[in-house]
Amino acid sequence: MSQSDARKVVHYYEEKLVQLHEDLEVVNYSVTKTAIMQEIIKIEKALADKNNYIK
Structure with a gap:
C-alpha cells in the first residue's frame, strides 16, 4: 500500500x-450503543497503529 493510499484509509476511518461518536450521542438503545462503542474502540486502536503504516 502506498503512503497516499494509507493516508486515504486513515482519513476514511477518522x-x-x-x-460514530455523533451517532452515539443520539442512540438510546444499550445494545446498539455497545456495538457502536466496540466499533469506536476498534477504529481508535487502528488509528493508534497508523504510524506503523505511515512514516
Whole structure:
C-alpha cells in the first residue's frame, strides 16, 4: 500500500470515527450503543497503529 493510499484509509476511518461518536450521542438503545462503542474502540486502536503504516 502506498503512503497516499494509507493516508486515504486513515482519513476514511477518522471520518467514520467522528460519525460514530455523533451517532452515539443520539442512540438510546444499550445494545446498539455497545456495538457502536466496540466499533469506536476498534477504529481508535487502528488509528493508534497508523504510524506503523505511515512514516
